Amino acid sequence: MWKRETREVRRPDFVEIFVDGRAIPAHPGESVATALFSAGISTFRYSPRGGFPRAAFCMMGSCQECVVRIDGKRMPACQASVEAGLEIETGGRPNG
């Protein structure tokens, strides 16, 4: 589980985003991956062939392991910025 460092940086106030229907707090501007990990969500999706649990790995939009659905579109969570009201679906496999 990630922990936000709060001494050296001030973030905009928490907003609500929805992950698989559940509301979690997140700061506007941080990455969706940061928000998910900080809420204790450790599995973002499953690998298509073996069904193995996966989550963000490279943090720079290269490995594609953190792909989730955000407002209906699939994209890497590490490259997406939090905005109030985002609807995120995890646990995807391709074409799902």
Add this chain to the structure above:
Amino acid sequence: MADVDLIVIGAGPAGASAALAADECGLDTLLIDENQAAGGQVYRATPEGFETRAVARDPDKKTGEVLRERIGASRVRTAFRHQVWSVGPGFRVDCVGPEGPASWSAPQLVVATGTTERVIPFEGWTLPGVIGLAGATIALKSQHALPGQRPIVAGCGPLLLAVAAGILKAGGQVEAVVDLAGPGDWLRLWSAMLRRPDLAGRGARWYAQVRAHGVPILHRHTVRAVETSADGLRIRTAPVDRQGRINPNANGQDLQGDALAIGHGLVPNTEITRLLGAKHRYVAEAGGWLAERDTFGRSSVPGLFVAGDGAGITGAVPAAHEGWIAGLAAAQGMGAIDDATFAGKTRAPRRALRRTSPFGAAIAGLMAVRTAQVEDIPADTIVCRCEDVTRGEIEQAITSGAREVNQLKAWTRCGMGPCQGRTCGEVAGALVARQVGDRTGAGLWTARVPLRPIPVDTLTGHYDYQDIPIPRAAPL
């Protein structure tokens, strides 16, 4: 009809410098980056809306701020949050930005796309909670988040101590540092370190911080396996020799933590230069496959320049000099400056480059792929994460006749998934090279567009069947 004189892809130290140099010479320049601001990985900006209190104390943050201010104050056009998905000859750059598709053309192109991280697979490396060292750096420096409260930090290269020190500074507890290198390995770089006392000093400070916190450093050790445990991850380590090979007769320590940050070096991104048909060479000690270039950054394709770590790893300060030189070369190429002016203006940055690059080049040598580590990958361990292709399946394909990586890809799907071989390519190449005897002959991935996954309807827009205009049939 060109839109601008020069397009620069990548706004890290190299690309930003190239754009500024070209702008100073009067070139109409466009700078494109997928991030929200210039800085690349090393000088990443904090997210919009965040206020950092520690700008003055972190030298990289300060350098990033200065770079972003210079770009903002120049005439350089910028396209941030734009993902390049195709680059065509001549050059045409296609992107997807926040407003949708965008494309620009220019007769000259600087590619400064940096590197991705190399992680040599081990049992359990795909488990959630395992991230790269560069990934941990992004968590700490850009997101200001601890990637775990009791992480273990492992691998090789300067990022190892940087991440460990960064975690401690942010209030985390590093359970252990697992270092492939021996305690004396850094000392062999002493003559290169003399040229960069700033970096040598920083590394020494990180080491002192780690020791002061009582963090155990396991020298000449590797992570052999990771598994989930009741309160996080159980990490099995093993002692290794100078080449990084696991000693089969010795046991390593078991460690408990809640995260593992691990990395085994950096690999230059050559997707765009491969796509444009530039010549490449394999140079292990500079990171792997590199676009061939002259000392001004000119590739084998006229009008195409490369600079920064993406052209061969030397570090952030040399990257800025290389970028500046490439920007000047682009200006000379357009006739904006004559040859005499070009020679005059490049003299100082070339001298600076000769002075500053040996240290980074030496560090790159320490981070080069260790084939012994590749040999130690168990047969049932996943190599291609996207397609869950194991080492055993890759070896079978090579035994059946795959002689270079693109054949391996067609046989096994290794490299065919959404990461397009960026994560597994180094290991796939090393495995093929083991059998065919030649790393160059094992080859490199054929570049394909799109360079990153994009939804088709981002490019086409959404439409219904009845929207498609069907012309009336011609009379018979």
